[in-house]
Amino acid sequence: MFxxxxxxxxxxxxxxxxxxxxxxxxxxIIPGGTAELILKHTVLELEExxxxxxxxxxxxxxxxxxxxxxxFGRWLxxxxxxxxxxxxxxxxxxxxxxxxxxxxxxYLALASMTIAIALGVPLxxxxxxxxxxxxxxxxxxxxxxxxxxxxxWLALLLILLFSVTLKLVPVAGYGGIKYLILPAIxxxxxxMAVTLRMxxxxxxxxxxxxxxxxxxSKGLPPRYIIIKHALxxxxxxxxxxxxxxxxxxxxGAVVIETIFxxxxxxxxxxxxxxxxxIPLVQGCVLTIVxxxxxxxxxxxxxxxxxxxxxxxx
Amino acid sequence: xxxxxxxxxxxxxxxxxxxxxxxxPYHKILTNRTVTVCLMILGVMVMLSFLAPLITPYDPNAxxxxxxxxSPSVDHPLGTDHLGRDVLSRLLYGAKTSFLISLxxxxxxxxxxxxxxxxxxYFGGLADExxxxxxxxxxxxxxxxxxxxxxxxxxxxxxxxxxxxxxxxWASYARLMRGQVLSVKNNDYVSSARxxxxxxxxxxxxxxxxNALAPVIVLATLDMGHVILSAAALSFLGLGIPPxxxxxxxxxxxxxxxxxxxxxxxxxxxLALTITVVLFSLLGDGFxxxxxxxxxxxGLGAA
Amino acid sequence: MALLEVSHLDVGFNxxxxxxxxxxDVSFQIKKGETLGLIGESGSGxxxxxxxxxxxxxxxxxxxxxxFFEGKDLLTMKEKDLQKIRGERISFIPQNPTASLNPxxxxxxxxxxxxxxxxxxxxxxxxxxxxxxxRLMIRDPGLSAKKYPHQLSGxxxxxxxxxxxxxxxxxxxxxxxPTKGLDSLTRGKTIEFFKHxxxxxxxxxxxxxxxxxxxxxxxxxxxxLYAGEIVEMGPAGxxxxxxxxxxxxxxxxxxxxxGLIPLEGRSPSLLELPGGCYFGxxxxxxxKECSCKHPQLKNSGAWQTRCHLN
Ligand SMILES: Nc1ncnc2c1ncn2[C@@H]1O[C@H](COP(=O)(O)OP(=O)(O)OP(=O)(O)O)[C@@H](O)[C@H]1O
Ligand SMILES: [Mg+2]
Numbered sequence: 057m058f059x060x061x062x063x064x065x066x067x068x069x070x071x072x073x074x075x076x077x078x079x080x081x082x083x084x085i086i087p088g089g090t091a092e093l094i095l096k097h098t099v100l101e102l103e104e105x106x107x108x109x110x111x112x113x114x115x116x117x118x119x120x121x122x123x124x125x126x127x128f129g130r131w132l133x134x135x136x137x138x139x140x141x142x143x144x145x146x147x148x149x150x151x152x153x154x155x156x157x158x159x160x161x162x163y164l165a166l167a168s169m170t171i172a173i174a175l176g177v178p179l180x181x182x183x184x185x186x187x188x189x190x191x192x193x194x195x196x197x198x199x200x201x202x203x204x205x206x207x208x209w210l211a212l213l214l215i216l217l218f219s220v221t222l223k224l225v226p227v228a229g230y231g232g233i234k235y236l237i238l239p240a241i242x243x244x245x246x247x248m249a250v251t252l253r254m255x256x257x258x259x260x261x262x263x264x265x266x267x268x269x270x271x272x273s274k275g276l277p278p279r280y281i282i283i284k285h286a287l288x289x290x291x292x293x294x295x296x297x298x299x300x301x302x303x304x305x306x307x308g309a310v311v312i313e314t315i316f317x318x319x320x321x322x323x324x325x326x327x328x329x330x331x332x333x334i335p336l337v338q339g340c341v342l343t344i345v346x347x348x349x350x351x352x353x354x355x356x357x358x359x360x361x362x363x364x365x366x367x368x369x
Numbered sequence: 370x371x372x373x374x375x376x377x378x379x380x381x382x383x384x385x386x387x388x389x390x391x392x393x394p395y396h397k398i399l400t401n402r403t404v405t406v407c408l409m410i411l412g413v414m415v416m417l418s419f420l421a422p423l424i425t426p427y428d429p430n431a432x433x434x435x436x437x438x439x440s441p442s443v444d445h446p447l448g449t450d451h452l453g454r455d456v457l458s459r460l461l462y463g464a465k466t467s468f469l470i471s472l473x474x475x476x477x478x479x480x481x482x483x484x485x486x487x488x489x490x491y492f493g494g495l496a497d498e499x500x501x502x503x504x505x506x507x508x509x510x511x512x513x514x515x516x517x518x519x520x521x522x523x524x525x526x527x528x529x530x531x532x533x534x535x536x537x538x539w540a541s542y543a544r545l546m547r548g549q550v551l552s553v554k555n556n557d558y559v560s561s562a563r564x565x566x567x568x569x570x571x572x573x574x575x576x577x578x579x580n581a582l583a584p585v586i587v588l589a590t591l592d593m594g595h596v597i598l599s600a601a602a603l604s605f606l607g608l609g610i611p612p613x614x615x616x617x618x619x620x621x622x623x624x625x626x627x628x629x630x631x632x633x634x635x636x637x638x639x640l641a642l643t644i645t646v647v648l649f650s651l652l653g654d655g656f657x658x659x660x661x662x663x664x665x666x667x668g669l670g671a672a
Numbered sequence: 673m674a675l676l677e678v679s680h681l682d683v684g685f686n687x688x689x690x691x692x693x694x695x696x697d698v699s700f701q702i703k704k705g706e707t708l709g710l711i712g713e714s715g716s717g718x719x720x721x722x723x724x725x726x727x728x729x730x731x732x733x734x735x736x737x738x739x740f741f742e743g744k745d746l747l748t749m750k751e752k753d754l755q756k757i758r759g760e761r762i763s764f765i766p767q768n769p770t771a772s773l774n775p776x777x778x779x780x781x782x783x784x785x786x787x788x789x790x791x792x793x794x795x796x797x798x799x800x801x802x803x804x805x806x807r808l809m810i811r812d813p814g815l816s817a818k819k820y821p822h823q824l825s826g827x828x829x830x831x832x833x834x835x836x837x838x839x840x841x842x843x844x845x846x847x848x849x850p851t852k853g854l855d856s857l858t859r860g861k862t863i864e865f866f867k868h869x870x871x872x873x874x875x876x877x878x879x880x881x882x883x884x885x886x887x888x889x890x891x892x893x894x895x896x897l898y899a900g901e902i903v904e905m906g907p908a909g910x911x912x913x914x915x916x917x918x919x920x921x922x923x924x925x926x927x928x929x930x931g932l933i934p935l936e937g938r939s940p941s942l943l944e945l946p947g948g949c950y951f952g953x954x955x956x957x958x959x960k961e962c963s964c965k966h967p968q969l970k971n972s973g974a975w976q977t978r979c980h981l982n
Contacts, residue, residue: 067505074506082522187731206598208605209639212625216632269728270772274786275759276835278751284785288776307513311602315625320392324515326606329521334672337521345510352509364820365775 059361064322064356068349075345076135076338080128083334093332097280100178101103114307140333141320141343143328150339154321158343160230161320164313167240172177172247173298177291180255181282184290195252202249207308211315228317254297258290265289292363299355302319303348404655407648418464426453429615438631443516450623456634459615460641466616467645470531471596477535479589482542483582490544490550490581491573501547507540513599514604520608530609534599538592542585547579555566579669591656594649619644674701675844675876676762677938681737682719683724683900691734692942696749696901697735701880702844707877709887709908711923715939719767722846723896725878726764727754732880741844746901759786761842767880771834773821779805781818783836790840808835827854833860837956846882848875884927888912893974896920899939899950905976916977918955949980956982 069104082088095106097223115121134141140150179195183342186192219227227234262268263286271285272278308358317323321340328336360366417424427445433453441448448455491499521534554577601618604610610619617638624634683695697863702708710718721946724735725746735834738745744849758764766772773782788794794797798817805813807832821829829879833887834850851862887894888908895905896917915921922935937954940946948963955962961980969978 060388070502071506071509075510079522085522107455113482128878142610145527199646200650203642204594204598204650205643206601206605206646208602209621209635209642211630211634212639214623216628216635220628250530254475264769266766266771267774269723270764270766270833270836271756271774272768273726273728273764274789275755275757276785276789280785281790285774285777289774292776303511304513307511310513310517311606314606325517326608329525329608330518332521332524334522335955337518341514341518345512348511349509363776365822 061357064353068353070247072189072317072342072346075133076132076342077128079338079341080131083338084124084127090334091120092117093334094144095367097331097333132153135342136292140339143336144333145327145331146333146336150335153336154339154343157319157321159321160318161306161309161313164236164239164243164309164318164320165302166235168244168247168305169298169302171240171244172251172301175244176248176251177255177287177294180294181259181287181290182251183256184259184263185282188318199249199252202245203253203259205245207242207246208247208311208315211239211312214238214242215315216280230313233366235316235318239312239318241316243305243312246308247298247305251294254294255290259286262286262289288362292359295355295359299352302351306344306348307315354364370444372603375523380657401655402652407652407655411645411648411652412465414467414648415468418461421458421461421465425455425458425461427456429454429458430613431455438627440631441633447637450620450629450631450634451627456620459620460617460637463620463638463642464615466614466643467597470600470610470616473531474534474538474596474600475589475593477531478538479542479585481535481539485539485583486543486546486585487550487573487578487581490547491554491569491577492551493622497547500543504540504543504547507537508544512537513602516599517608518604519622520603525608527610527614528572530600530603532604534596539601541592542589543644545588546581547587549584550577553577553580587656591649591653594646594653597642597649598646675703675706675742676878677740677956678725678739679738681724681739682720682735683720683729684734686732686734690943691805693945694900694942695724695906696899696945698897698900698902700895700902702876702878704843704874705876706893707879709891709894710878710880710897710920711882711884711887711894713923714882715942716897717900718897719848720900721765721961722848722878722880726758726762728764728785731973743966749977759796759837759842760790761954762843762844762846763837763840763842764957765834765837765845765850767852769823769829770826771772772833772959775821777820778817779819779821779824783817783832784840786836786839801916803842804839805832806834808832813823830854843874843976844878844917846878846880850879851883851886859944876877896923900942901950902969902976903951903978904976905969910975916975916981916982917951918957919951949978 091111092106092115117126131141131245138151140154142149143153146153159235183192183195215227215238218224220330225234248356268281268285271281275283306322309320310325312318313320313322314326316346325337325340325344327333328340421429431454433449435453436445436449437451437453437455439445445455447460449455450459462522485500486504489497489504516533516537519536520529523529523532548595600609601621602617604616604618605622607619607622610616612619612623620638621635621642624631624638628635677750678701679693679699681698682693683817685692685694691722697723698717698726707741710721712718720729720733724733725739727735727747727949733749737747737981743759744753746757746762749940751940774780780798780801783804784797786838787797787800792800802813802817806819813889816824817826819830822833823926834847837845854862879887879891891908893906896911896912896919903910904915904920911920912924915924919935921963923931924930926935935954940950940953945950946963948961948965949967952958952962959980965980967978967980972981
């Protein structure tokens with residue numbers, strides 16, 4: 057177990073390292089580009105073209121003449137100390153900005169996950185129990201649309217209906233539950249649909265297992281069999297998918313946060329990309345990837361806890 | 370006669386013991402009703418998008434501020450946008466943009482995946498070890514975030530959008546291709562080709578590729594829906610496709626400002642997008658059901 | 673009156689290839705305290721019969737006929753009523769103990785839930801579960817109860833499953849190959865166990881088995897199944913000593929102690945059963961009549977045979 061954990065942690069570190077290295081090199085791929093960008097954000101007026109002296113000055117100030125791998129090494133050393141550089145546009149340390157924005161993203165992601173699980177699991181069970189009946193068909197169509205519909209369109213439709221037309225909730229902003237409802241629903245739809253599908257197929261498969269027939273032969277009530285015997289087994293594969301769809305959710309959060317002016321890491325990332333604020337882009341990407349791999353590590357650990365058959369060497 | 374046989378052989382046709390690609394499952398695909406219907410509808414959509422100039426009298430980019438934000442009418446069945454452009458025309462032209470971009474992404478990702486995955490599977494050893502690790506890494510973080518970072522780094526343009534999405538999608542094809550090559554490689558006829566003394570390149574091109582390729586290409590076709598969604602999401606954020614080019618995502622982005630007065634600008638492009646992706650999802654479910662009845666069907670991929 | 677009276681039981685499965693007729697017109701009775709053995713080669717439909725009685729078959733099964741248990745038809749009664757019969761009055765020992773134990777639940781719980789369902793408290797149920805496990809010669813029941821099924825040996829799982837089925841002392845036990853995979857020593861013990869069980873005056877058993885010696889030893893009557901139908905049924909001892917159906921004779925000849933002479937050929941496809949005698953093609957006494965007319969079960973006293981020759 058310990059061995060396995062160590063291996064997983066090593067791979068996690070490797071992934072994060074690879075992601076940051078890759079983004080770092082790509083961002084600095086255009087020679088002189090970085091210096092120009094910094095100039096644009098600091099001293100230059102709009103439409104003004106930087107002179108070569110200015111570029112040279114900034115380059116030596118920021119050590120941009122060094123080979124890329126040395127720059128990356130320096131960046132990495134700083135990053136390990138919690139210093140991700142400083143944002144060009146906002147002129148504040150990236151770490152500070154991230155810490156400021158992270159709670160909102162976690163709040164939104166947690167709410168969406170909760171909705172997705174709270175709806176997806178029971179509906180998946182209902183689908184399986186009513187296989188090929190009307191309810192099943194209806195929910196399967198809902199699922200198909202839920203999987204295929206772009207989250208940002210759903211968000212717009214929700215705003216159109218609940219904010220613009222019915223005026224029940226505010227169009228955008230950050231605050232209490234009133235502000236949370238629409239973005240959380242929009243973000244949860246896809247994961248909910250995926251969960252529903254997984255639980256449905258899982259349940260159908262499990263219900264045909266001999267241990268369910270044997271449990272039935274013991275005279276146990278159907279409700280008890282579904283909850284105690286079938287659901288746990290059916291949820292095992294769903295767990296892995298949930299971990300993976302968190303990645304989808306974090307990606308979707310970028311768009312949803314932008315639509316709802318939600319002050320999270322996602323909208324920060326979009327702002328950073330639009331302004332080509334390289335340290336900030338990198339910080340955001342690193343944070344999101346970090347969350348994703350960490351959660352998936354936990355999912356794996358939960359898996360070993362739930363399934364007694366798995367004990368990693 | 371001898372000459373004909375030779376040239377036939379040259380093009381990879383084997384009269385003898387070499388197995389042909391097993392077409393049976395693909396034949397089943399075409400007899401499956403859902404799949405056929407989806408393919409037909411998608412075919413019609415592609416045709417409409419390419420015949421758009423013949424169907425609609427409007428130039429999708431013709432700005433006519435006098436007739437801006439008109440509700441759907443006989444002249445403009447789906448209304449006009451804030452610059453007075455005909456929404457139906459833009460939708461049809463936008464379909465072409467979406468299809469072409471997704472196709473480029475898939476072709477790019479596919480080439481990368483087939484080459485790298487094929488190499489990993491075929492050569493094995495250290496090359497495989499390194500490539501597999503790279504594939505693992507690419508598959509272990511959310512693709513859309515990576516695409517965003519790439520566009521942030523390279524700047525936003527159509528080409529960069531295609532590169533970014535291609536780099537996001539190649540790894541899953543590479544993994545499948547690697548597995549395919551591994552399983553084909555261990556077949557008898559490949560070993561016998563090697564015994565005969567055929568060169569690496571020859572074995573790879575003539576014996577392994579044709580047999581390993583088919584499932585990978587099917588997977589790529591099925592991925593089109595995901596790619597269309599990702600591309601639309603990125604252009605909705607204003608990254609990639611310039612606002613002048615008609616595209617569903619950017620139409621939604623522009624339309625959302627006028628939600629109060631012109632909700633149809635929000636509804637129609639999204640509807641077109643959803644219908645297209647639903648068709649691809651259905652197609653994918655159908656394919657997977659046929660090719661691998663055991664696998665549970667689920668649609669999951671990068672946004 | 674018989675405890676269980678099965679008549680004209682038909683079971684078909686809807687599959688992609690077509691309808692599989694797994695059980696054809698099977699009728700038998702089990703009296704109080706009686707043990708009926710069900711023998712026949714693999715795929716002849718023994719397990720399907722056993723499971724259909726408690727309605728444990730998957731959704732694609734189509735069951736016809738009647739199975740009266742104390743005057744009520746098991747096959748048509750309400751699910752709620754059947755639930756009261758399952759486990760408490762009729763119980764089932766499944767063929768595959770490993771797959772029949774839930775991999776994610778502790779062994780103890782899989783026993784104690786049977787008692788809990790009857791309204792016993794959690795602690796009492798657990799205690800009863802330990803008692804059941806102890807009676808089954810599972811070493812250190814307290815420890816085994818806290819383990820998961822995959823941590824037990826195959827034989828222990830087998831006994832655990834049997835123990836669960838017997839824990840509420842049902843009147844009828846449907847046991848599907850309860851001695852499969854046990855070494856001869858444990859098998860002996862299990863036979864002891866079943867004999868003891870049989871000694872209980874009013875407990876009946878439907879014993880499904882490949883083990884003809886076991887069947888000979890503990891069954892009162894035997895039914896021989898071929899391609900989903902009963903081809904011969906009679907008192908166990910006489911049937912084994914003087915089999916009258918060619919298939920039964922072949923089956924007995926294929927026993928190791930009789931020289932291990934295997935039966936030639938294969939049983940017919942259940943998708944498309946032949947028009948005449950199902951065993952016709954493999955029968956060495958084959959007559960013209962056999963391939964055109966399907967033989968009916970003929971009664972002679974307590975003995976029934978389905979063959980044109982007798
Ligand atoms: N769920 C099912 N769907 C389709 N066919 C089935 C199903 N279950 C059983 N069958 C078929 O029913 C026939 C009888 O199966 P059954 O399990 O009763 O055989 P058996 O006599 O118990 O054999 P064994 O001695 O190997 O256990 C088999 O041919 C099998 O293919
Ligand atoms: Mg059986």
